[in-house]
Amino acid sequence: MLRGGSLRGYLIIIPAVLICLTFHEAAHGLAAYWLGDDTAKRSGRLTLNPLDHLDPIGTLCMVFFGFGWAKPVPVNTSRFRNQKAGMALTALAGPTANFLLSVLLILAAVLLEVYAGGNRFAAALAQFFLQTGQLSVGLGVFNLLPVPPLDGSRVLQVALPNRLYYKFYNYQAYFQIALLLLLFLGAFNNILYTLQAGMTNVILRIVSALLGLFGI
Numbered sequence: 001m002l003r004g005g006s007l008r009g010y011l012i013i014i015p016a017v018l019i020c021l022t023f024h025e026a027a028h029g030l031a032a033y034w035l036g037d038d039t040a041k042r043s044g045r046l047t048l049n050p051l052d053h054l055d056p057i058g059t060l061c062m063v064f065f066g067f068g069w070a071k072p073v074p075v076n077t078s079r080f081r082n083q084k085a086g087m088a089l090t091a092l093a094g095p096t097a098n099f100l101l102s103v104l105l106i107l108a109a110v111l112l113e114v115y116a117g118g119n120r121f122a123a124a125l126a127q128f129f130l131q132t133g134q135l136s137v138g139l140g141v142f143n144l145l146p147v148p149p150l151d152g153s154r155v156l157q158v159a160l161p162n163r164l165y166y167k168f169y170n171y172q173a174y175f176q177i178a179l180l181l182l183l184f185l186g187a188f189n190n191i192l193y194t195l196q197a198g199m200t201n202v203i204l205r206i207v208s209a210l211l212g213l214f215g216i
Contacts, residue, residue: 012128012131013131013135015128015132016128016131016132016135017059017135018050018054018059019050019101019132019136020098020101020132020135020136020139021050021053021054021059021070021139022048022049022050022053022054022070023048023097023098023101023136024070024094024095024097024098024139024140024143025045025053025070025071025073025094026045026046026047026048026053026097027093027094027096027097028040028045028073028075028090028091028093028094029041029045029046029073030046030093031089031090031092031093032073032075032086032090033046035079035080035081035086035089035090036079036080036081036086037075037076037077037079037080037086037090038079039074039075039076039079040073040074040075043073043074045073045074053070053071053073054070054071055069055070055071058070058071069149072149075087075090084157084158084165085158087154087157087158088154088155088157088158090154091151091152091153091154091155092151092154092155094140094143094151095139095140095141095143095144095151096140097140098136098137098139098140098143099136099137099140099199099203101133101136102133102134102136102137102140102203103133103203103206103207103210105129105130105132105133105136106129106130106133106203106204106207107207107210107211108126108129109126109127109129109130109133110126110207110211110216111211111214111216112125112126112129113126114216133203134200137196137199137200137203138192138196140199141192141195141196141199142192144195145188145192147175147178147179148168148171148172148175148176148179149172149175149176149179150179153168153175
C-alpha cells in the first residue's frame with residue numbers, strides 16, 4: 001500500500017484514502033440494500049460523502065501505516081433471506097468495489113497519458129489516478145484476509161456450522177486486537193505483497209483488454 005513520507009506524498013495519499021474507503025463502505029451498504037436490508041440507507045450510508053464513512057483512528061492508520069479501516073456499515077442480517085449468504089455477499093461487495101475502482105482509475109490514467117500526455121496537469125492527474133488505483137487494490141486484498149473483522153472472515157463464515165458461526169462472531173473483538181498486533185509486527189507483509197501483486201496483474205490484464213476496445 002502507499003505511504004506518505006513527504007508533504008507531497010501526504011497530499012496524494014489523503015484524498016486517495018478518502019476515495020478508496022468511501023467506495024468500499026458505500027458498496028457494503030448498497031449490497032445490503034439490494035439484498036433486502038435498508039439499515040444502511042436509513043443510517044445515511046448509501047453515500048459517497050467520505051465524512052459519513054470515516055473512522056478517525058482507522059483513517060490515520062491507513063495514511064501513516066498503510067492499513068486501516070472505516071466506520072462499519074450497519075447491517076441487519078435478519079432482513080436477508082439467507083443470513084449467512086447475505087452477509088457474505090455484503091462483505092464481498094467492499095473489496096469488489098475496490099477492484100472495479102482500480103480498473104477504472106488505471107484505465108483513466110492510461111487514457112490521460114495517451115491523449116493528453118503533454119499537459120502537466122493531465123500528467124499529474126494520471127499519476128494520482130494510478131496511485132489511487134494501486135491503493136484500492138491493496139485495500140481490497142487486505143480486506144479479503146479471512147480474519148475478523150475483515151470482510152474475508154464474513155465469507156469464511158458461510159462454510160461454518162451455525163454453532164461455530166455464532167462463536168466466531170462473538171469473539172470478533174479479540175480477533176481484531178490480535179489482527180492489529182500481527183499487522184504492526186509485519187506478520188502479513190509477505191502474503192499481502194504476493195496477493196496484491198497477483199491481483200494487480202489481473203487488473204492490468206483487464207485494463208489492457210479494455211484499451212484494446214479503444215484501439216490502443
